[in-house]
Amino acid sequence: MKKILIITFIxxxxxxxxxxxxxxxxxxxNDLLNDEQVWKNRDLVIxxxxxxxxxxxxxxxxxxxxxxxxxxxxxxxxxxGRHQNNDxxxxxxxxxxxxxxxxxxxxxxxxxxxxxxxxxxxxxxxxEARVLRAAVYFEEVKRMGGxxxxxxxxxxxxxxxxxxxxxxxxKESDVYDFVIRELTDVQDKLVDPxxxxxxxxxxxxxxxxxxxxxxxxxxxxxxxxxxxTTPSVITAGGEVGIPAGMAQGYYETAxxxxxxxIGKGWYSLYQKNSDLRQNFADLFLDKSNNPEVIFVEDxxxxxxxxxxxxxxxxxxxxxxxxxSGWLNPTLNLVQSFEKLDNTFAPLEIGTPGNYxxxxxxxxxxxxxxxxxxxxxxxxxxxxxxxxxxxxxxYILEDNSIITSGALGxxxxxxxxxxxxxxxxxxxxxxxxxxxxxxxYYIRKFLDPAIGSGQRGIGSAVWWVRYRYAExxxxxxxxxxxxxxxxxxxxxxxxxxxxxxxxxxxxxxxITFDRxxxxxxxxxxxxxxxxxDMKRWRLAHRVWDGQNVGLTTTPGKADASSTKPxxxxxxxxxxxxxxxxxxxxxxxxxxxxxxxxxxxRLRNYYSEINSDILSRNPKLVQNP
Amino acid sequence: MKTIRRYIxxxxxxxxxxxxxxDNYDAPESKLEGNLVYQGTPLNLDPRNVYMELWEPGWAKxxxxxxxxxxxxxxxxxxxxGNYKLFIRRNSxxxxxxxxxxxxxxxxxxxxxxNKKMDIDVTPYYxxxxxxxxxxxxxxxxxxxxxxxxxxxxQKDVERVTLYINKVNLVSxxxxxxxxxxNGGDIADPNAISLTTQIPEMTPAQPYVYARVGVKLAGVDYxxxxxxxxxxx
Numbered sequence: 026m027k028k029i030l031i032i033t034f035i036x037x038x039x040x041x042x043x044x045x046x047x048x049x050x051x052x053x054x055n056d057l058l059n060d061e062q063v064w065k066n067r068d069l070v071i072x073x074x075x076x077x078x079x080x081x082x083x084x085x086x087x088x089x090x091x092x093x094x095x096x097x098x099x100x101x102x103x104x105x106g107r108h109q110n111n112d113x114x115x116x117x118x119x120x121x122x123x124x125x126x127x128x129x130x131x132x133x134x135x136x137x138x139x140x141x142x143x144x145x146x147x148x149x150x151x152x153e154a155r156v157l158r159a160a161v162y163f164e165e166v167k168r169m170g171g172x173x174x175x176x177x178x179x180x181x182x183x184x185x186x187x188x189x190x191x192x193x194x195x196k197e198s199d200v201y202d203f204v205i206r207e208l209t210d211v212q213d214k215l216v217d218p219x220x221x222x223x224x225x226x227x228x229x230x231x232x233x234x235x236x237x238x239x240x241x242x243x244x245x246x247x248x249x250x251x252x253x254t255t256p257s258v259i260t261a262g263g264e265v266g267i268p269a270g271m272a273q274g275y276y277e278t279a280x281x282x283x284x285x286x287i288g289k290g291w292y293s294l295y296q297k298n299s300d301l302r303q304n305f306a307d308l309f310l311d312k313s314n315n316p317e318v319i320f321v322e323d324x325x326x327x328x329x330x331x332x333x334x335x336x337x338x339x340x341x342x343x344x345x346x347x348x349s350g351w352l353n354p355t356l357n358l359v360q361s362f363e364k365l366d367n368t369f370a371p372l373e374i375g376t377p378g379n380y381x382x383x384x385x386x387x388x389x390x391x392x393x394x395x396x397x398x399x400x401x402x403x404x405x406x407x408x409x410x411x412x413x414x415x416x417x418x419y420i421l422e423d424n425s426i427i428t429s430g431a432l433g434x435x436x437x438x439x440x441x442x443x444x445x446x447x448x449x450x451x452x453x454x455x456x457x458x459x460x461x462x463x464x465y466y467i468r469k470f471l472d473p474a475i476g477s478g479q480r481g482i483g484s485a486v487w488w489v490r491y492r493y494a495e496x497x498x499x500x501x502x503x504x505x506x507x508x509x510x511x512x513x514x515x516x517x518x519x520x521x522x523x524x525x526x527x528x529x530x531x532x533x534x535i536t537f538d539r540x541x542x543x544x545x546x547x548x549x550x551x552x553x554x555x556x557d558m559k560r561w562r563l564a565h566r567v568w569d570g571q572n573v574g575l576t577t578t579p580g581k582a583d584a585s586s587t588k589p590x591x592x593x594x595x596x597x598x599x600x601x602x603x604x605x606x607x608x609x610x611x612x613x614x615x616x617x618x619x620x621x622x623x624x625r626l627r628n629y630y631s632e633i634n635s636d637i638l639s640r641n642p643k644l645v646q647n648p
Numbered sequence: 649m650k651t652i653r654r655y656i657x658x659x660x661x662x663x664x665x666x667x668x669x670x671d672n673y674d675a676p677e678s679k680l681e682g683n684l685v686y687q688g689t690p691l692n693l694d695p696r697n698v699y700m701e702l703w704e705p706g707w708a709k710x711x712x713x714x715x716x717x718x719x720x721x722x723x724x725x726x727x728x729x730g731n732y733k734l735f736i737r738r739n740s741x742x743x744x745x746x747x748x749x750x751x752x753x754x755x756x757x758x759x760x761x762x763n764k765k766m767d768i769d770v771t772p773y774y775x776x777x778x779x780x781x782x783x784x785x786x787x788x789x790x791x792x793x794x795x796x797x798x799x800x801x802x803q804k805d806v807e808r809v810t811l812y813i814n815k816v817n818l819v820s821x822x823x824x825x826x827x828x829x830x831n832g833g834d835i836a837d838p839n840a841i842s843l844t845t846q847i848p849e850m851t852p853a854q855p856y857v858y859a860r861v862g863v864k865l866a867g868v869d870y871x872x873x874x875x876x877x878x879x880x881x
Contacts, residue, residue, distance in 0.1 A: 255867060565869075572827075623821075625740055626739045626867065626868075627737075627739060635711045638710055642710075648739055
């Protein structure tokens with residue numbers, strides 16, 4: 026009884042003193058900042074802006090390297106499923122990020138009202154956020170076609186009727202127009218890229234605005250021009266499809282924007298290293314005073330590093346035994362790099378039984394574009410000061426092969442007594458994960474710094490979103506389409522000289538195929554391929570679902586390329602014969618690459634998923 | 649022990665009596681089946697990729713039911729009773745649904761009340777006529793004609809014609825072990841086209857293959873085919 030009394034007393038005491046509702050419920054959170062607090066303080070605004078930069082959309086990047094294996098640039102040495110499907114899903118690479126757009130709109134609205142900030146800061150922040158918003162709408166229209174253009178933060182009033190929040194899709198051309206107009210508008214409010222002696226790479230500058238404008242206008246122009254080849258990819262309301270008559274105007278905008286940027290003289294092609302092959306690899310690694318790079322997602326060790334090098338380094342010198350060798354560039358890409366005499370040809374390997382013999386393993390590529398060496402890690406070249414050991418085995422005089430099923434494995438050659446290494450330490454061995462199953466590893470963006478291959482450290486190589494060479498190629502393409510092949514040739518040659526070409530292209534040499542090809546090799550593994558193939562309406566012709574073998578005309582824009590191919594080097598073992606110790610090469614298809622890529626017409630614009638359609642009945646589905 | 653048992657018994661009884669039958673729907677049991685036909689003849693289509701969309705209006709969420717059409721033009725679906733709208737997306741399939749008077753569009757109204765058989769009339773862009781596939785040893789020869797059915801503004805051009813062979817009786821651009829093609833521009837006489845291919849080695853070996861020819865149209869993803877034939881060699 027006594028106990029009960031005591032308990033009751035304690036309980037009533039607790040209840041009576043426990044709540045002061047007024048004070049408790051109106052307590053300010055001490056782990057969150059509200060809008061008013063943020064907009065009083067410049068540093069906090071920069072933090073908010075940093076978050077917006079962080080959400081910038083990309084498809085293939087050094088963090089999303091897996092996506093590079095979706096098409097024909099690379100074979101995934103570990104994720105074979107990517108090469109066993111024939112089709113891409115209709116919703117693939119879809120993008121519908123209105124929460125990001127809302128955050129941007131709300132930032133822009135608040136920033137407009139933030140009178141406590143310095144006027145100069147306020148204008149700069151506002152302009153940066155508007156560039157980001159333009160970039161997001163560019164990304165939306167690239168992937169989905171026209172989307173609702175929402176430029177105000179929308180708020181639901183809980184009335185039960187959301188119809189006032191439902192907007193129809195804008196025309197595809199309207200979204201491109203908005204992007205171009207918005208970029209033109211904010212250009213003067215942004216800083217020069219080399220303000221204050223340093224260089225700005227990871228924030229919006231006048232340089233980025235011009236580069237983005239050129240790219241957006243060029244995309245719109247080529248859709249207007251080439252959509253005629255896919256007449257069914259169109260909606261009645263213009264949400265998808267731009268009338269052919271608008272092509273001219275967009276090409277002019279693209280050329281003007283690119284030329285304005287070129288004329289400013291802020292940027293130039295990266296040419297610090299006289300070894301052009303190494304120079305092209307350095308271009309992506311050099312973060313100090315890089316004159317070519319315009320806009321990046323930057324990384325910093327300890328704070329924000331990525332695993333591109335960890336996952337793609339050669340397996341024999343991996344710093345992280347579980348990861349490596351993920352991306353294997355394909356022969357499809359490798360053979361696309363031109364010979365230095367400006368001609369296209371498959372690699373000269375002869376035919377089975379009648380091989381072409383090479384003294385050194387790298388001789389096969391000696392007469393090719395320097396960019397090949399900077400993009401792809403060729404067998405026998407160096408990485409981190411060590412030779413990249415890729416060769417598939419010995420070939421004997423009767424064309425029989427001696428090899429091993431283990432990386433760097435050993436066997437005894439005829440006439441020898443001791444076993445010796447008969448296959449490269451990186452393979453290639455078919456279906457051995459992380460080996461160079463196509464005979465190649467990737468070099469572009471691969472970090473040679475010690476420790477970059479460890480999960481715990483990672484790489485701080487930046488992801489280049491815009492760079493000057495692309496601006497030159499954009500200008501060249503726009504000029505070509507406007508019937509100015511001499512102007513186009515000038516820009517093309519500038520890019521090509523840096524790649525080691527000594528013979529300039531003449532205006533008569535510039536063709537559509539040339540333009541397509543130049544972008545393919547210059548911008549490989551930089552996240553351009555899919556969007557380029559889409560806007561030229563080439564995707565369904567190149568990835569056409571036909572298994573017709575590796576093309577023999579690598580310079581042809583619409584040559585079918587539906588499977589990843591590889592090229593394996595073999596060492597000749599034929600003592601006493603002149604060819605002993607030389608190298609021959611064989612074309613292979615990785616055994617796990619069973620699919621044949623087919624890009625369907627509905628893939629040109631990603632399907633809007635039914636959830637989004639249910640929420641907003643004013644939206645129309647893509648064709 | 650006895651108490652525990654009693655509690656368990658009680659809990660089970662309460663649980664069973666109290667459990668609800670509210671959110672358990674009956675399974676759908678009305679079967680809709682039929683063929684895609686042109687002038688009464690089913691079309692020969694891609695075995696994997698041809699779908700029709702079935703929508704039931706009136707619900708809060710919109711979500712389609714995909715109905716697969718097999719390589720002989722046959723489809724079937726088990727549905728709840730209701731009034732549906734059936735719609736065939738134009739761009740990927742080698743035929744068009746004709747104008748429907750009721751909806752004034754190419755959407756077809758489908759009322760499902762119990763099992764239902766219905767054939768859907770569609771118009772193919774092209775048809776393959778008089779296909780004959782023969783073999784001498786391991787060489788397969790096909791001769792056939794193609795007839796253009798749609799000749800108005802919606803007409804399509806032939807990109808290529810292809811002979812496909814496969815181990816099993818699913819034969820298409822996706823599922824094949826051998827093929828031979830002729831580009832649309834190289835067709836001299838559309839009424840007499842011939843294609844030849846070799847039967848490749850098969851593991852395990854088998855003394856027969858299946859074959860058919862297809863027409864690929866520019867701007868259409870999937871082909872229209874001739875009937876499948878078995879070839880013994």
